[in-house]
Amino acid sequence: MKLSYYPGCTLRTQAKDLDKWGRLSLEKLGVQLEEIENWQCCGAVYPQATDEIAKKLSAIRALDAAKKNGGKLVTLCSACFNVLKRVNADMKEGGDVAKRANNYLVATGYLSGGDEYKGETEVIHYLEVLRDYVGWDKLKAAVVNPLKDMKLGAYYGCLLLRPNSVMRFDNPENPQILEDFIRAIGATPVSYALRNECCGNYVALKTPDAVKAQVDKIERNAEQAGATALVTACPSCRYNLKVNGNGRLEGVYITELLATALGIKE
Amino acid sequence: MQRIGVFVCWCGNNIAATVDVERVSEILSHEYGVVYSTNYQFMCSENGQQLIKTAIKEHNLTGIVVCSCSPRMHEATFRKTAEAAGLNPYMVEIANIREHCSWIHKDREEATAKAVILGRTAIAKLLLNTPLTAGEVGVTKRALVIGGGIAGIQTALDIAEAGYEVDIVEQRATIGGRMAQLDKTFPTLDCSACILTPKMVDCAQSEKIDILAYSEVEEVKGFVGNFTVKIRRKARYVDETKCTGCGACMNACPSKKGLNEFNMNLNTRPAIYIPFAQAIPNVAVIDPEQCLKLKTGKCGLCQRKCEVGAIDYTMQDTFIERNYGAIVVATGFRISDLKYFNEYGYADNKDVITSLELERLMNAAGPTGGTLLRPSDKKHPKVITFIQCVGSRDISGCGKPYCSKICCMYTAKHAMLIREKYPDTEVHVFYIDIRTPGKNYDEFYRRAVEQYGVDYIKGMVGKVYANGDKLMVQGSDLLNNEQITIESDLVVLAAAIEPEPSVRRIATMLSASIDTNNFLTEAHAKLRPVESPTAGVYLSGMCQGPKDIPETVSQASACAAKVIGLLAKDKLKSNPCVSHSDEMMCNGCGTCANVCPYGAITYIDKEFRLGGGKTETRRVASVNEAVCQGCGACTVACPSGAMDLKGFANKQIMAEVESICKR
Helix, strand or coil, rough: CCCEEEEHHHCCCHHHHHHHHHHHHHHCCEEEEECCCCCCCCCCCCCCCCCCCHHHHHHHHHHHHHCCCCEEEEECCCHHHHHHHHHHHHHCCCCCCHHHHHHHHHHHCCCCCCCCCCCCEEEEHHHHHHHHHCHHHHHHHCCCCCCCCCCCEECCCCCCCCHHHCCCCCCCCCCCHHHHHHHHHEEECCCCCCHHHHCHHCCCCCHHHHHHHHHHHHHHHHHHCCCCCEECCCCCHHHHHHHCCCCCEEEEEHHHHHHHCCCCCC | CEEEEEECCCHHHHHHHCCCHHHHHHHHHCCCCEEEEEECCCCCCCCHHHHHHHHHHHHCEEEHHHHHHHHHHHHHHHHHHHHHHHCHHHHHEECHHHHHHHCCCCCHHHHHHHHHHHEEEEHHHHCCCCCCCCEEECCCCCCECCCCCHHHHHHHHHHHHHHCCCEEEEECCCCCCCCHHCCCCCCCCHHHHHHHHHHHEEEEEEEECCEECCEEEEEEEEECEEEEEEEEECCCCCCCCCCCCCCCHHHHCCCCEECHHHHHCCCCCCECCCCCCCCCCCCCCCCCCCHHHHHHCCHHHHHHEEEEEECCCCCCEEEEEECCEEEECCEEEEEEECCCHHHHHHCCCCCCEEEEHHHHHHCCCCCCCCCCCCCCCCCCCCCEEEEEECCCCCCCCCCCCCCCHHHHHHHHHHHHHHHHHHHCEEEEEEEEECCCCCCCHHHHHHHHHHHCCCCCECEEEEEEEECCCEEEEEEEECCCEEEEEEEEEEEEEEEEEEEEHHHHHHHHHHHCCCCCCCCCCCCCCCCEEEECCCCCCCEEEEHHCCCCCCHHHHHHHHHHHHHHHCCCCCCCEECCCEEECCCCCCCCCHHHHCCCCCCCCCEEEEEEEEEECCEEEEEEEEEECCCCCCHHHHHCCCCCCCEEEEEEEEECCHHHHHHHHCC
């Protein structure tokens, strides 16, 4: 099976591990991730400023490319997922933003009239591919190196889950998909209350103390529950756990663990 | 040949702003059969009605069409008007050009055109109307109250006081309801049980009131004045007539693991138990899920202990059938499920509790004997944080869109009582708005803030999580514009209230309408607030909407007044719009009796003359006009077209449809 794939810029620079092991693992599980052509940075959260269409154009181009290549677009980075899904929802809704963006894309010749982008593409997170296209049972069966001794805290952060009205990813207050993933690769999920709290990334430069306090709170909550590492799909979360964390709890990418469990990564 | 008058109402601007009433009355004046047509500002007013009466007499009208509001609103008014002018009241047709037209359209041209069509349709029907005469039916002088909380108790007491018999059907083993679980009541802080239990005793002692506890309504037949209700008396396994309520069985019972529902499951009770000390009837009941004898056949200790031989393990549910003139729904409320509100950690932390659980923790008859101890480690909490509007005023779809109305006041009560009893305790309250409309209510809340120093924080809580043996309450303080975290020992959630779920089943049985939140709908939100749109069905208490005790008691008494008004009548005018069967066409197939919800149709063998001196005996349908409610189900089901409804005959309906379709 082939699915269109949007890696995003961080996965090309800071988070190469997230990308590399993600592709290899899915390949082993029978899913080919096909990188769409000429993609650009999604712009992180900035496209959500409601009065600005220019910042959404990159996401729309990616979504439109996927529309013409299977109608589905997989992404791994939480921020890309958030942006793509929200911009897609804007386009589907067909309001002012959608009209202006399409007008621009038609006027500049990127799209032809009558071929406007109307939110047709389905944006899928990597975890959803594992759950819905591979299946937890098949994943379990493919595990050659179950991570038996690991007590892992699922760290969702904010971008995968919120705003729930658009993301519809999992129960925003009591999500389960990462826990299911952890179980599938043979490790033990540790439940802790702050797993859906924001790591504070957006104020990391402006008020680093606030971020330190936030990460510290999350880590202590996870440690109290017995976690020895935190699993994340978000480069920002991992960055903050690393830079602003207490150093005891390691932040690991879902794909690194997956690759290890599948025997691809040492 | 009919002489029809058309009266188009402006309803002030309600109709006239959107519909060109002048043009409607002008166009309709040219319709076949119409000899007079006019319009007026308020047709329902004294002057408007006089205008109709005069026109009927002057123009010798045989029927009238009033183009106005919904027939629910003023059909009865205009029928009376016509009757006063000497017309048969069933020669009146209403064209609803308000709710069905002016209120829902914006375009004046479109609305005017539609009003004309609706007027024509009513005229088409009226041309085929025939005068009808209402019959009379008797009234069973007994009322049924479903639910034995304070609402049901008050309604029953008031009806009994007027001299009528009342049955209270209560699904739990005792009457008393939610109010029995409360510790103190706002704004006077008097003990809930102390003011409730005398009323419970009054019910038990009243010769007019029959308490059917541990029972459920199973089936309702009939109509206003003449309901027949089947009631399931659930097996208590204890003979109510023998049990003295001594409690010896409870002490003997070896199974002690059943959760104590009365204490909001905060402690356990034996398998055989009396729900609480003042229960009425003061009779034990066996929980079949917990009873060893019923589950395994081994035990029987309670039976051996019982000196009066009241315990019977072979008891089965029984059914009784009774007749009532009126039915009151007083099914009450419960605390809504918090499963969609994981952010408050209710399921994960023992020390996150609901307000109703706190009531039990503060009550002298509760699991802690009235000493406030937190559930996890039985320690006295030093910092308590209340969170209001948990699931109320929620538009995310997880909770309820409405305000639960009682939470602001009971939270202030809790905060005040805790500060009074344990002055060393720090109390915080997160709120969105404080709503205290009611006599002495705002003064009460201010006392909590000013006199008792309760810390009110405007803002909502985003998360409650455990940190060691503390609960971290993370929320926003909107007035100080900051994010705060309060390290607490106990967190109390003012969870939204919702109607008791069994109300859905009951409403269906009664054909009483219910809104999207499962609250029963009133006949009129302002002017008939204690009646259901279904005749003979009345609403008391929380089943109609959130309300506190004073309001519940007022409504319960209002409801009783309405019931008494009905029961005081010896006869009710019956609806003449009933079914009848054309015996020449009926072939006795039995379809109509199968669909009749009221059991109004039977079959008789009738002899028909065929001519030439021959006769033939055929089975034909016969409608009991006193029982028929004119729903029309039989007329639709009848395969030969023999069934027809007076006042809504098949040919009248077809004439209406034709009139709408022809352009």
